[in-house]
Amino acid sequence: MERCSICQKEINRYVGATWLKLGKKDIKICHICNMNLGILQSANEAGTNPDPSVVEYFESIKNISLDPELSAYFRPYLDKEERERLAQEEAERKELEQKHKEAEANMICTTGFQVDGYRIRKYCGLVGGEAVLGTGFVSEFAASVSDTFGKRSGMFEEKMRMVKLEAQMEMRRQAAQTGANAIIGVSYQIATFAANMIGVSVNGTAVVIETLPEEVR
Numbered sequence: 001m002e003r004c005s006i007c008q009k010e011i012n013r014y015v016g017a018t019w020l021k022l023g024k025k026d027i028k029i030c031h032i033c034n035m036n037l038g039i040l041q042s043a044n045e046a047g048t049n050p051d052p053s054v055v056e057y058f059e060s061i062k063n064i065s066l067d068p069e070l071s072a073y074f075r076p077y078l079d080k081e082e083r084e085r086l087a088q089e090e091a092e093r094k095e096l097e098q099k100h101k102e103a104e105a106n107m108i109c110t111t112g113f114q115v116d117g118y119r120i121r122k123y124c125g126l127v128g129g130e131a132v133l134g135t136g137f138v139s140e141f142a143a144s145v146s147d148t149f150g151k152r153s154g155m156f157e158e159k160m161r162m163v164k165l166e167a168q169m170e171m172r173r174q175a176a177q178t179g180a181n182a183i184i185g186v187s188y189q190i191a192t193f194a195a196n197m198i199g200v201s202v203n204g205t206a207v208v209i210e211t212l213p214e215e216v217r
């Protein structure tokens with residue numbers, strides 16, 4: 001006789017069963033547990049309190065507190081404090097991510113070592129990004145031999161621009177994570193590899209800059 005791994009009730013053709021991924025293994029659970037678990041999870045995702053009757057349902061199952069893996073699995077859903085702590089953590093993570101995204105977008109990048117009207121308050125270390133132009137580009141150019149040189153070099157320039165941008169995005173992302181708002185001394189290196197690949201790497205120094213006081217500007 002098969003039993004639900006959560007509530008231990010018999011699984012027969014009237015109850016039905018499904019699989020639940022618990023750590024590295026899959027356990028068989030009944031449809032009632034599965035349905036209630038779904039309610040817990042969607043409340044959790046929405047950041048709302050789950051239906052008390054569903055919480056009660058799982059709290060009444062002794063097996064959950066007895067089985068360490070099951071109790072660990074249910075803790076974020078059933079423990080109110082844990083649930084609030086996780087929701088708080090998630091909100092903080094999202095806020096930080098948003099802050100980093102904004103910092104990335106507003107990051108001042110310059111090849112120089114200072115920014116007009118600002119002074120450097122803090123050095124946050126070296127940052128960099130790499131991107132590789134795929135193997136396809138040479139054959140693409142070869143295929144367009146009948147084109148004018150101008151058109152082909154235009155295609156190449158466009159691709160190089162994209163690759164440089166990609167490398168720069170990575171560098172900006174790194175800088176944002178250090179809390180910097182600018183990157184100074186930005187320089188690009190182009191490297192060619194075998195198999196017709198071109199790599200672009202960009203480096204700079206992440207810094208925190210602040211506007212100069214009016215009187216020294």
Ligand SMILES: [Zn+2]
Binds near residue numbers: 007031032033034
């Ligand atoms: Zn069950």
